[in-house]
Amino acid sequence: MIARESSNLMSQMRRGAIEYCVLALLRDRDMYGFELTRALSTAGGLVASEGTVYPLLTRIRQDGLVETFWEPSPQGPPRRYYRLTNDGRLALETFRIQWRQFRDTVDTIMKGSDE
Amino acid sequence: MTTNSDLDQIVDEYLHRLEAALADLPAQRRVQLIESITDHISEARATLSADSEVAVRDILDRVGQPADIAAEALADQTMSSPLRASSTRRKVVAAVVIIFIVFLVFGTFLTTRINNGAPSTSVNAATTTTLSITVPNVVGMSLNAAEAQLAADHFAYVVVFACTGSGVQSGDVEAQTPSPGSSAAEGTSVRLVTPPKSCP
Numbered sequence: 001m002i003a004r005e006s007s008n009l010m011s012q013m014r015r016g017a018i019e020y021c022v023l024a025l026l027r028d029r030d031m032y033g034f035e036l037t038r039a040l041s042t043a044g045g046l047v048a049s050e051g052t053v054y055p056l057l058t059r060i061r062q063d064g065l066v067e068t069f070w071e072p073s074p075q076g077p078p079r080r081y082y083r084l085t086n087d088g089r090l091a092l093e094t095f096r097i098q099w100r101q102f103r104d105t106v107d108t109i110m111k112g113s114d115e
Numbered sequence: 116m117t118t119n120s121d122l123d124q125i126v127d128e129y130l131h132r133l134e135a136a137l138a139d140l141p142a143q144r145r146v147q148l149i150e151s152i153t154d155h156i157s158e159a160r161a162t163l164s165a166d167s168e169v170a171v172r173d174i175l176d177r178v179g180q181p182a183d184i185a186a187e188a189l190a191d192q193t194m195s196s197p198l199r200a201s202s203t204r205r206k207v208v209a210a211v212v213i214i215f216i217v218f219l220v221f222g223t224f225l226t227t228r229i230n231n232g233a234p235s236t237s238v239n240a241a242t243t244t245t246l247s248i249t250v251p252n253v254v255g256m257s258l259n260a261a262e263a264q265l266a267a268d269h270f271a272y273v274v275v276f277a278c279t280g281s282g283v284q285s286g287d288v289e290a291q292t293p294s295p296g297s298s299a300a301e302g303t304s305v306r307l308v309t310p311p312k313s314c315p
Contacts, residue, residue, distance in 0.1 A: 015190075032158075033151055033154060033155055033158075034154070034155050034158035034159060037155065041177065048179060048183055048187075049176075049177060049178060049179020049180070049183060049184070050155065050177050050178050050179060051133075051152055051155075051178040051179040051183070051184040052179055052183055052184055052187040054148055054151045054152055054155070054184070055148060055184065055187045055188035055191045056187070056191060057151070058144060058147055058148060058151070058191075059191050059192075068262075069259050069262075070257070070258040070259050070262075070274075070286060072285065072286050072312070073312065075161055075312065076157060076158070076161050076311060076312055077154075077157070077276040077285065077309075077311035077312060078258060078274075078285060078286045078309065079154075079158075080151070080154065
């Protein structure tokens with residue numbers, strides 16, 4: 001029962017964090033869908049499967065955090081690229097600050113309880 | 116020995132299962148999601164040195180179970196983030212627009228009643244005209260220009276890659292349905308056909 005609740009908590013935390021991981025990956029360069037989902041899935045432990053990233057991409061696009069554009073590809077059909085918007089950049093910076101404080105606080109308390 | 120068309124069939128079967136799993140999603144989101152995952156699978160197959168059944172099944176395993184993707188899509192729909200100011204702004208605008216339309220329709224209704232003593236069909240006429248709009252002509256445009264045009268006119272779109280031998284370059288719109296000038300409901304998904312890079 002306790003184990004199940006904690007795995008549910010982890011999946012909630014993951015769900016919340018992936019969105020910002022996508023924004024962070026896009027901070028320095030634009031990426032196309034396949035590239036983005038591969039990067040997230042190879043990171044390990046973050047996404048259940050590559051396909052589950054696409055609903056999130058659609059949502060953050062609708063929310064205006066990213067926008068998309070088409071680019072020709074060297075080998076196949078044109079690719080849909082994702083690019084950060086100003087709102088996306090702002091959301092990422094806000095999250096980075098909040099995340100760092102949250103992580104430090106939790107770490108400090110966890111360390112204290114170890115001893 | 117598995118041929119290329121056998122492999123295409125494995126992918127098609129997967130996409131059909133995905134489509135069935137996504138049945139509860141609004142049509143527009145379902146179409147967009149299937150389009151993205153179809154592209155993903157083609158990209159993954161293009162990176163293979165040799166297309167084999169094992170490799171294709173491995174790609175589909177990495178994409179994941181249709182039920183998991185559907186669960187994620189449905190959960191995502193109800194989720195909202197505290198950092199989403201622009202979406203809240205849009206919701207407020209939408210609410211104002213809806214209230215305005217309600218007043219407009221109700222106003223027309225009242226006026227008609229006052230003037231004629233009975234509600235007339237003009238109420239219905241007013242509501243239908245706000246929902247149905249003319250589909251713009253995006254044939255010949257680049258996908259990016261077409262997207263901007265369709266977004267400005269409140270249409271969604273999906274891209275279909277197909278060889279029809281018209282000589283239009285890849286990334287430019289070769290054909291569209293519904294056709295230009297016809298009328299369609301706001302938010303309708305317009306199908307855009309563009310050739311993939313290599314056409315035989």
